[in-house]
Amino acid sequence: MSLKSLLRLIGxxxxxxxxxxxAITLRRDHLSALTTPQLxxxxxxLTPATPITEIxxxxxxxxxxxxxxxxxxxxxxxxxxxxRANIAEMQTGEGKTLAAVxxxxxxxxxxxxxxxxxxxxxxxxxxxxxxxxVYDFFNLSTAHISQDxxxxxxxxxxxxxITYATANEVGFDYLRDGLARHPSELVLRPFSTAVVDEADSxxxxxxxxxxxxxxxxxxxxxxxxxxxxxxxxxxxxxxxSLDENGRNVRLTDAGxxxxxxxxxxxxxxxxxxxSLLTATQDALHAHALLRRDVDYVVKDGxxxxxxxxxxxxxxxxxxxxxxxxxxxxxxxxxLKTQGRVLGSVTVQSLIAMYERxxxxxxxxxxxxxxxxxxxxxxxxxxxxxxxxxxxxLPDIVYADKQARQHAVVEEIRKVHNxxxxxxxxxxxxxxxxxxxxxxxxxxxxxxxxxxxxDEAEAAIIGQAGAIGAVTVSTNMAGRGTDIxxxxxxxxxxxxxxxxxxxxxxxxxxxxxRRIDNQLRGRAGRQGDPGTSRFFISLDDDLLVRFGIAHNPxxxxxxxxxxxxxxxxxxxxxxxxxxxxxxxxxxxETRRQVLLDSDWSVASMLATFDEASPDEPDxxxxxxxxxxxxxxxxxxxxxxxxxxVIDEVWADYxxxxxxxxSGVVWTAWGSGDPLYKFLTGERxxxxxxxxxxxxxxxxxxxEATIRKGEIEFSNAERLERGATWTYVTTDQPFGxxxxxxxxxxxxxxxxxx
Numbered sequence: 091m092s093l094k095s096l097l098r099l100i101g102x103x104x105x106x107x108x109x110x111x112x113a114i115t116l117r118r119d120h121l122s123a124l125t126t127p128q129l130x131x132x133x134x135x136l137t138p139a140t141p142i143t144e145i146x147x148x149x150x151x152x153x154x155x156x157x158x159x160x161x162x163x164x165x166x167x168x169x170x171x172x173x174r175a176n177i178a179e180m181q182t183g184e185g186k187t188l189a190a191v192x193x194x195x196x197x198x199x200x201x202x203x204x205x206x207x208x209x210x211x212x213x214x215x216x217x218x219x220x221x222x223x224v225y226d227f228f229n230l231s232t233a234h235i236s237q238d239x240x241x242x243x244x245x246x247x248x249x250x251x252i253t254y255a256t257a258n259e260v261g262f263d264y265l266r267d268g269l270a271r272h273p274s275e276l277v278l279r280p281f282s283t284a285v286v287d288e289a290d291s292x293x294x295x296x297x298x299x300x301x302x303x304x305x306x307x308x309x310x311x312x313x314x315x316x317x318x319x320x321x322x323x324x325x326x327x328x329x330x331s332l333d334e335n336g337r338n339v340r341l342t343d344a345g346x347x348x349x350x351x352x353x354x355x356x357x358x359x360x361x362x363x364x365s366l367l368t369a370t371q372d373a374l375h376a377h378a379l380l381r382r383d384v385d386y387v388v389k390d391g392x393x394x395x396x397x398x399x400x401x402x403x404x405x406x407x408x409x410x411x412x413x414x415x416x417x418x419x420x421x422x423x424x425l426k427t428q429g430r431v432l433g434s435v436t437v438q439s440l441i442a443m444y445e446r447x448x449x450x451x452x453x454x455x456x457x458x459x460x461x462x463x464x465x466x467x468x469x470x471x472x473x474x475x476x477x478x479x480x481x482x483l484p485d486i487v488y489a490d491k492q493a494r495q496h497a498v499v500e501e502i503r504k505v506h507n508x509x510x511x512x513x514x515x516x517x518x519x520x521x522x523x524x525x526x527x528x529x530x531x532x533x534x535x536x537x538x539x540x541x542x543x544d545e546a547e548a549a550i551i552g553q554a555g556a557i558g559a560v561t562v563s564t565n566m567a568g569r570g571t572d573i574x575x576x577x578x579x580x581x582x583x584x585x586x587x588x589x590x591x592x593x594x595x596x597x598x599x600x601x602x603r604r605i606d607n608q609l610r611g612r613a614g615r616q617g618d619p620g621t622s623r624f625f626i627s628l629d630d631d632l633l634v635r636f637g638i639a640h641n642p643x644x645x646x647x648x649x650x651x652x653x654x655x656x657x658x659x660x661x662x663x664x665x666x667x668x669x670x671x672x673x674x675x676x677x678e679t680r681r682q683v684l685l686d687s688d689w690s691v692a693s694m695l696a697t698f699d700e701a702s703p704d705e706p707d708x709x710x711x712x713x714x715x716x717x718x719x720x721x722x723x724x725x726x727x728x729x730x731x732x733x734v735i736d737e738v739w740a741d742y743x744x745x746x747x748x749x750x751s752g753v754v755w756t757a758w759g760s761g762d763p764l765y766k767f768l769t770g771e772r773x774x775x776x777x778x779x780x781x782x783x784x785x786x787x788x789x790x791x792e793a794t795i796r797k798g799e800i801e802f803s804n805a806e807r808l809e810r811g812a813t814w815t816y817v818t819t820d821q822p823f824g825x826x827x828x829x830x831x832x833x834x835x836x837x838x839x840x841x842x
Contacts, residue, residue, distance in 0.1 A: 289449025480614025
């Protein structure tokens with residue numbers, strides 16, 4: 091990459107920045123002398139055309155008056171980056187929440203709605219309440235969205251000038267709006283501006299995770315348990331095999347014969363046995379590829395997925411329906427209803443609907459290339475308010491895990507005996523508990539923070555900086571937390587500073603360097619002292635899969651992993667582009683039926699008659715009009731058309747999902763899986779369009795008038811029934827693969 095390209099990506103050397111920062115600071119000093127009534131007069135004079143330096147300076151003075159917080163130049167710098175539609179990389183403890191406010195004010199003056207997308211409901215509620223006094227001063231309305239809100243509350247919140255919410259909640263509301271049968275059910279207005287907090291998490295880690303709205307009946311639990319019992323008896327290498335990376339599993343001939351004999355079904359690959367084959371594959375995946383206490387935990391009688399980037403329980407997240415049921419059957423817990431998928435959208439597609447996007451995070455520079463290629467968002471690296479004096483020590487590499495664990499325990503003992511607080515980052519729940527067991531054996535008191543006890547996070551992290559504290563954690567401690575030296579309250583702050591501050595010890599390297607940097611960033615915030623170091627072994631998963639023997643430079647291995655992950659995500663996006671394009675076409679058609687006063691079911695039926703002369707005679711439409719009224723028929727026609735669209739779109743999604751799972755066979759052979767998918771998807775969408783026309787025409791062909799009211803033969807389709815939302819994944823076995831792309835890792839690895 092050229093120097094010019096690099097500077098563009100990381101936003102260094104913007105010619106206006108220094109001049110603007112000076113202008114903002116000087117103007118703030120002048121405005122600080124104004125009385126509060128004079129400030130209000132200045133605020134009333136603002137328009138969207140007001141120079142940004144004036145708005146920023148006013149916002150800074152108002153924040154100091156209302157919140158008692160004085161903004162630093164680096165916060166202005168971050169706000170300027172947001173105003174330019176950049177990703178601002180600001181270090182931990184630099185005040186990102188306040189830094190966003192001047193830019194949010196600039197955006198909100200247009201009164202078209204600004205969505206500040208946060209990591210969770212708690213932060214949405216907290217930040218909206220915290221910053222509200224500033225927005226109130228500018229006569230800008232503020233609201234937040236949380237899971238327990240009613241539709242009316244959500245509608246009011248989205249009408250505010252500034253709405254704090256999670257991307258998932260906005261996505262779920264988008265999906266619910268997509269099933270609205272009356273304009274009064276809609277809660278969202280057109281998307282305008284999104285300010286994304288924790289941008290790397292939302293725009294990269296979670297960008298490809300589908301948000302789902304579903305409805306329907308529970309799955310057949312007896313069948314899932316029966317298949318599980320059979321699959322659990324299969325033996326590795328004899329009945330099934332794993333690929334070289336342990337990321338894909340397939341039945342051998344012996345395994346196929348055993349399952350066919352046990353099920354008494356004939357060939358598993360016959361069309362009538364498709365559901366049995368799918369259930370068998372899901373059960374095999376659940377047993378061979380998904381690990382308890384690594385990929386999921388069993389908590390309160392339910393399967394809870396673990397977010398690999400954060401180490402937390404992934405709230406309201408499930409694997410694709412059959413796979414999730416297979417894991418539940420494997421662990422002998424009650425099957426959770428998955429239902430029929432009625433609508434789906436990824437966060438990446440959701441973000442693409444906004445006219446303007448910007449974001450901030452503590453770790454973005456290492457992903458600058460991806461932010462630019464996927465979103466056309468440059469990254470601006472904001473210097474810290476105070477110099478970082480944390481000491482980042484070189485990695486120590488051990489021959490195997492046993493040697494590494496022994497060294498880690500001894501290092502913890504040494505640091506603890508000195509009274510210095512230490513935070514140990516582990517890769518999974520299982521590894522955190524294994525280390526905890528070793529520390530108990532070594533008689534070292536400690537606290538453990540992982541997905542099993544995430545409710546205790548605030549209390550544990552609150553004391554992680556206390557004298558002598560030893561805290562073992564998954565990646566939960568890597569984001570959204572603030573460890574105070576000396577504990578909370580920081581009574582022993584000075585003593586801990588004298589000891590060198592917080593010591594962060596990582597027990598393995600992550601595929602993405604920014605995840606490691608998040609862990610490092612727990613120490614040395616706001617000019618505090620601190621130390622970080624990683625203890626790794628040559629049999630760590632990352633090093634085994636990416637060939638440490640050929641490249642002893644750990645960061646080089648991570649860059650390789652990041653590059654391959656980006657290439658895979660870009661390839662997967664090619665598969666989704668066609669679906670996304672057709673989803674938008676469907677939504678536009680549905681919007682016209684729901685809201686456009688010029689739309690007419692009569693014109694739709696006439697178009698259908700011209701295109702399909704051999705289909706049912708729809709002249710009955712006019713007969714129905716004679717029996718009641720055109721207005722009544724059109725009103726009923728909108729309802730039945732919306733119902734048919736929803737019903738047939740669910741068929742489309744199911745057929746596309748089946749197509750995705752099938753093209754993997756093309757990937758294993760010599761064909762082009764992308765071409766096969768795009769060709770098949772197009773045919774499925776054309777069937778969707780035709781089926782909608784046929785469904786509406788059939789409904790009117792069979793409709794009758796009773797007591798002056800129109801009745802359709804399949805009136806139950808007008809009743810949508812209960813729906814629910816959840817998050818699933820198109821990468822059920824980790825970020826390195828996806829069901830339709832199981833062979834990509836091997837192909838990309840061979841290029842190295």
